[in-house]
Amino acid sequence: MHARVPRPFDVALATAVGVVSCVGSVAASRHQPGAQPLDAAAFVLLAVGPVALLWRRSAPVTVLAVTVAAALAYLLLGYGEGPVFLSLLVAFLTAAPTTRRWPMYALPAVGYVVFVWGVPWVTGRAVPPAAAMVGLAAWLLTLLAVAELIRQRREAARARRQRALAAARSAEEERLRRATEERLDIARELHDVLAHSLSMINVQSGVALELLESRPEQAGIALASIKTASRDALLEVHSMLRTLRRGGADLAPLTPAPTVADLDALVERARTAGIRVQTTSTGAAQPLPAAVDLAAARIVQEALTNVARHSGQTAARVSVRYLPGALELEVDDDGTGDGGDAGPRGAGIAGMTERAHALGGTLSAGPRSPQGFRVHARLPLTGTDVGGGGPT
Structure with missing residues (x-):
């Protein structure tokens, strides 16, 4: 047996069983002729x-x-029958529900x-009468039923x-999955906001440096675009951090979310960076689900960022294109670049x-024929709520 301190309940149970066994056996031995006196x-x-x-x-x-x-x-020593079986009953009801059924349940039959x-x-004693045998068998069956009920x-x-x-x-796995998705969403938002703005700032700063001496008025326009782009980027990042810190989905964003409903406003930053962007919209315009509208706007912005960085165009x-149940986007250029992602990890297209x-x-x-690069996206409109663009 393992050396483990018995529980208070087990101590009380063992004490009660011991008292009943001793007192009951003393009384039983006095009323059984021929029984060995208790010593x-x-x-x-x-x-x-x-x-x-215990x-x-x-x-x-x-x-x-x-x-x-x-x-x-x-019993083999000839002492009188009494509540000597009480400890055996408690031990059986403890062991039977925790071990294999048939070896344990065969024990009452053998006993x-x-x-x-x-x-x-x-011992030479008389065999119990038939009525006592039947009664004992009934008690053993009841004991088995109680053991099975406990099991x-x-x-x-x-x-x-x-x-x-x-x-x-x-629930923990779901929490971790949601946390991972939220981190990815935050990473995508930060990348789209910062990469787009910094790319435009980089292009405009190059223009300003080239024109600073020869055409200072054009350099001033480029510097003004840099100021606007950096201010908008700071506002967007601050709006995102404000929402994250306060956990406030109900907080109003500091800047309106980009939307494909106003393409000219969406591509304005690319145009101020010197990229001539031609926009077309076909199909019946319709209110878009907030998630679709924001994703579409970010895809357009990122694709234009790649044009500024890599295409040489x-x-x-x-x-x-507004289609029944879907929104299609295409951003093309005629450059010679590969449209590769910015940064060492290539987070743009990913x-x-x-x-x-x-x-x-x-x-x-990917590249298109005969030259240039194309980004094509198809976003379903079903399964999401319709509304304006969510906060940046």
């Missing part, structure tokens, strides 16, 4: 079972074997044969705990692709 050995055997019950939780099968041996020895016929045969209740409680643990794990075409896929749409980006 020190009898009280030791009567105490073995209750003491063993470890019934840590070693149930061992405790059951000890109580069986103590009860069998008590029935041993105590009804085996013990009388060894079923424990299994049900274990199943409930497992379901609760599985639900907790599922100062002209681009942006086309928006970010546009993630935005499209997050809405169940598609995005392709």
Whole structure:
């Protein structure tokens, strides 16, 4: 048996069983003619079972074997029958629900044969009458039913705990998944805002440096564009951080979210950077879901950023097509660049692709014939709420 401190309940139970066993056996021995008078050995055997019950939780099968041996020895020595089986019953109800059914449930049948016929045969006592045998068999069947009921209740409680643990794990996994998605959304927003603005600032600063001496008035226009672009970028980043810090989806953004409903305003920053952007819109314009509108605007901005960075071209075409149940976008240029992503990790096209896929749409980006680069996106309009663009 494991050396474990017994619980207070087990101590109280063992004490009660020991008192009942000793007192009951003393009374029973006085009313059974021919029974061996109780001596020190009898009280030791009567105490073995209750003491063993102190470890019934840590070693149930061992405790059951000890109580069986103590009860069998008590009867084989000829002492009078009494509540010597009480410790055995408690040990059985503890061990049976926690071990395999058939070996454990076969034990009462074996015990029935041993105590009804085996013990009388060894001690020379008379076999119990038929009525006593039937009554004992009924008690053993009741004991088996109680043990099975305890087993079923424990299994049900274990199943409930497992379901609760599985639900907790599922909730934690869902929380982590949502947190990951939120981090990706934040990363995409920061990339789109900063990359677009910084690219335009980079282009305009190059223009300003080239024209500073020869055409100072044009350099001044470029510097003014740089100031506007940097101010707008700061406002957008501040708006995003303000919303994140306060957790306020209800907070009004400091700057309006970009929208494809006003293409000229959407591409204005690219135009001020010196890119000639031609815009076309076909199909019946309709209110777009907020997520679709924001994703479409960010895709257009990122595609124009790539034009400024990589194509070596100062002209681009942006086309928006309203289709039944979908919105299609195309951004073309005639440059010689590869449209590659900015930055060492290439987050531009990857970010546009993630935005499209997050809405169940598609995005392709690559060279077109005979030269140039094309970004094409198709965003479904179903399954999302319709409304204005969300906050940046």
